[in-house]
Amino acid sequence: MSDGGERLRAELTRIWGNPPGWRALAAVNHSAVGRRFVVTGLAFFAVGGLLAMLMRVQLAVPGNDFIDQDTYNALFTLHGTTMMFLFAVPILEGFAVYLVPKLIGARDLLFPRLGAYGYWCYLFGGLLLYAGVLIGAAPDGGWFMYPPLTGPRYSPGPGADFWLLGVTLAEVSAVTAAVELASTILTARAPGMTLARMPIFAWYMLVVAFMILIGFPPLILGSVLLELERAFAMPFYDPRLGGDPLLWQHLFWLFGHPEVYIIFLPAVGMLATLVPVLAQRPLASYAWVVIAVIATGFLSFGLWVHHMYATGLPYLALSFFAAASMAVAVPTGIQVFTLIATLWPARPRLSVPMLYVFGFLFVFVLGGLTGVMVALVPFDWQAHDSHFVVAHLHYVLIGGMVFPLFAALYFWLPHFSGRLPSRRLGYIGFWLLFVGFNLTFLVMHLAGLLGMPRRVYTYSANLGLDWPNLLSTVGSFVMSIGVAAVLLDLLLHLRLGRRSPPNPWRADSLDWAMPLPPPPYNFASIPAVDDRHPLWRSPALAQELARGDHYLARAEADRRELLATDPITARPIQVVVVPGNSWSPLIMALATAAIAVGVLLAQYWLSALGLLVVITVACAWAARRPRLPARTAAGHGLTLPFHTHHPRPPGWWGTALSLLADATIGASLLFAYFYYWTVNADWPPQPPPATDWRLPLALAALAASSGLLMATQRLPEARRSAGATLSGAAALQAVFVGLGLWWLTASVAPDADAYGALLWAIAGWLGLHALGCVSMAAAAAAALARERSERRSVLATVGLFWHYSTLQGLALAGTALAFPRLA
């Protein structure tokens, strides 16, 4: 290009740019959404930290009356909830949303509106949780919300409802981020970026995204079941009616333990990205790091019962979980050793990020060692519910997440803002944090071993607990001043920081192959990659990309274009047009929050209205497809189809990944059924209801709807009858719901016992799927009425959801109804 690509970049900036002023709330660009997550996460971190300080003041001396026990209960509940749900997971997702497209050479994530929707859900979830505090109904049942303590009998106020609904919104946000991160990493990498050349952070986030899709749904289900028990007296956790409170613990920790690794892995992934840059040499044993990350992802799902050692499970079952808890130390150790091996021969400068790397190595390894201790059943029985466990989990979480996070913040700050932070404030912040942290929590191990219990607001004098608690409180103040120094540095650098040169760390990855701060389109042309360290191999790559020397160097018809590649070979396969700025994510998130508020206030019309708006907006998203020609030139002589004419469009990948989360909820419902069966001598508590003609006919209608859709998929494109057959399939779904509901209403009451409640829960789940099928059919019919040649692409996505829903419906209904007659 004769003008050095200036005109191209100006056009791309116009097309990809965020609107100014308050209209920036409509921005959906991944950089904007990622920054929102990070800033909001830091704000919640500050709030959670203040809550911790109040607790430490209370515990500074024995018999203190600074706060009463009820306030203390609310404080530790909110502190844990805020740090786990509103800080740790979202801020790391924010980093990933911001960094992943840049690292893999993409202009954006595949579903920008979904990313924006996820952010708003997270924000509204957090605000809903704290709304309870403002009206004097703070949740106080612990961050784990165990029933029966949090059930309707012992927590009749709305505090637990605020928690359940707020956290569920935050969980929805995590799932949406996981869907778009996984689909983008799999299908939107730069040409030539095979799995073996993928940046290590992308590997970490790919594994974490799958972990979120499998790990978070059990808690979403558990929370919904608990809310149903609280709102409609459906006795899922009431042992008097066949329920069991331990089911909650299983569902919670099926989420809760993988969550520890969902927090840890992205943080270490950031370290594995920045440590080689600081050492100026490649990551040692890249393949072994990939092995360790995948192994950690799998093993983390075999640890959940190690939070339940004291619940009376069989010894052998406990030993299985103890074995897995110890085994996970192997891949975790591999990751730590590869970082050390990368640093060992290098002589890295003691920059601020490097200090935090050393802090991580020291603190996290200590936390890991006490982790192996509490993985041993006999030791855990002694230390259970003591401050030893509090100290252990803070060593793991602050060592494994906060230290890496601060390293990453200092490393990528020039990227976020284009400015450099203060080195002096950075050093001060680190040393105060490091010393204060160890003073607080190293001593806390001792307090725990001396018998200091968790979640108890005071203690008596002369138990030997006075001085460890006082030291911990002093340490916590030192640590807080350190955190404040870091946050102050972050704020001040925006105004006072020096302008950063491009690529200030001499990094190897594509995220630095752009001006700082980055333009909204990331790359003026999409890079072709033939090495794991593209910038070290081609130092002039940034200039080539800016000039438009690579793929998709164009700004046509105001379209936001991405290049999609094959998940394995990274060969270009389609050009994807992603949507621009829109208010619909905010509207949809407001409607989602309205569903929760409706339940909270028992104004169910509001929930129904919210659901209607969500479905309408989702249908509008799906139906409003850009009108595109079948094929287009992508540069360098390459001609590719647009995504609207590809049999595996991005929507197919997004749907497939969403269905993984969906299937986990279905599997959790089955788990609940069989769990009740194993713990109840008589299950179902009453004989199962008789089945008549309505039930087989309902299931037949469900199967027939899938058959009709399959026939529609096979129709030749020239035929006009897609709308008619889609309507027929949708009508069969309606017959399925109508007959099923008719039978259920006449046969079993939702509050009769746990079996009836579970049947109604399964019916509700299947009903939601039927609603999804009908909505998708409407959106598909609308899209195909405009453009028939896209039938293959449209129906591939609809068919995936539809056939899955049918299979799940038959499996769940079949098991819940047939098994009681067989067993």
Next chain:
Amino acid sequence: MKPPLNMLIGPAIWGAHFLLCYALLSVGCALGWPSNALRWSLGALTALALTWLGCRLAVAGRSANDFHARVGRGLDLLALIAVLWLGAALPLVPAACR
């Protein structure tokens, strides 16, 4: 099977073995099976998983040495260690249902 999915078979065997052991124990306890029957069933499951993983490792030694193959071998090895570690509990811990 395509290489990236093939490399996940090792951890999937570990996952299936873990899940089946836990499910078998829960069902066995619910149905009141004798502890010896439980122990032998779990031992058979473990032997099966170890054999499968061992065969995969033996065959993998003769296969290609590309990235996917190396990652697959490493994952098989870690899965073997994890299954062995779990299986080690079987002769040591009482199979009583409490």
